[in-house]
Amino acid sequence: MPVPKQKKGRGAVHTRRSANMKIDAPSRSVCPRCGAVKLPHHVCPNCGFYKDREVIVTE
Numbered sequence: 502m503p504v505p506k507q508k509k510g511r512g513a514v515h516t517r518r519s520a521n522m523k524i525d526a527p528s529r530s531v532c533p534r535c536g537a538v539k540l541p542h543h544v545c546p547n548c549g550f551y552k553d554r555e556v557i558v559t560e
Contacts (some may be wrong), residue, residue: 530541537547544550549557 528541529538531537532539532545532548532550534550534553535545535548537545539545539547544556547559549555549559
């Protein structure tokens with residue numbers, strides 16, 4: 502079975518690993534009731550509704 506002749510350098514290892522560590526911005530959706538930007542599948546922080554039901558009482 503083939504074996505590497507030399508150890509991989511620190512730069513090569515870090516470059517390979519950092520390519521998989523990209524952080525994406527969280528996806529956003531628009532609340533159909535008030536039009537505010539919110540996270541999908543979460544209660545709207547502006548109006549307090551989720552799936553046409555009031556979950557949180559807001560003023």
